[in-house]
Amino acid sequence: MLGDAYRLDGDHGRAREHYDTALAQLSTTLMASPQFRALILTSLGHLAVSRGERAEAAAALEEALGSALSAKDxxxxxxxxxxxxxxxxxxxxxxxxxxxxxxxxRLRGLADRATPDTLRLTAALTGEPALARAYAQGRTLDRADALALLGRI
Known part of the structure; x- marks a missing residue:
């Protein structure tokens, strides 16, 4: 998404404009996919985190999770x-x-070696032994427990 390119480049204002436009277009689209809505809302969550707006991030991510789960994707x-x-x-x-x-x-089924946010977080959260153990623990959860953990936003 173009909004992600702006967000990753640090242009938060333009990123927000693109995300808002995409959400507005989804609301008027007859057959809008819940997956696409979830991805836009997730990007809004990352944007809010980068701006220090944690409550807004949590709200966007909660809504994104609901959309993604509705599609069972x-x-x-x-x-x-x-x-x-x-x-x-x-x-x-x-x-x-x-x-x-x-x-x-665990829920994806394999490591994501392409998405910038995943790469950034993996680098930040697996370098220390205690964090690598926590990451490995998350990978061993069964599906129900992994979903429950993600839901505790």
Whole structure:
């Protein structure tokens, strides 16, 4: 999404404009996919985290998780989980962030070696032995426990 390119480049205002436009267009589209809505809301969550707006991030991620779960699309649920991990990291709970990131990988079914947010968080949350253990613990959760962990935003 173009909004992600602006967000990752640090242009938060333009990123927000693109996300808002995309959400507005979804609301008028006859057959809008809940997965696309979840991805836009997850991006809004990352944007809010980067701006220090944790309450807004939590609200966007909660809504994103609901949309992703309604479609039963685990790779999209995993993308939301990366946003949840980002939020926990912004709150200063690196261990929980690492566990959530591992749970997201578990739900995705494999490591994400392409998405910038996932790469950034994986680098930040797996370098220390205690965090690597928390990440590994998240990867061993069964599906129900991984989903429950992601839902505790």
């Amino acid at each position: 685990m790779p999209v649920v995993a993308r939301v989980g990366v946003g949840v991990a980002d939020l926990w990291l912004s709150r200063g709970d690196r261990t929980r962030a690492a566990t959530v990131l591992g749970a997201a990988e």
